[in-house]
Amino acid sequence: MVKAIESYGIPVVHICTIVPISQTVGANRIVPAVAIPYPLGDPAKTPEEEKKIRRAILEKAIKALQTPISEQTVF
Known part of the structure; x- marks a missing residue:
């Protein structure tokens, strides 16, 4: 899906928990997430801490x- 969207000239960022998989499927801009069950947060954190995590990502x-x-990049 990422490559199809980018083929129209629209840049895409793939936020993912397993970077090698994103690289294999051809995502160009990759941002690592927190963990597989909770990619944009951590239920063990306070709501304020989770908001900081999400905002940073x-x-x-x-x-x-x-x-x-010009090539696949992990940020």
């Missing part, structure tokens, strides 16, 4: 969208 993804790349 999303800010990294937005920066990745703005970054010109």
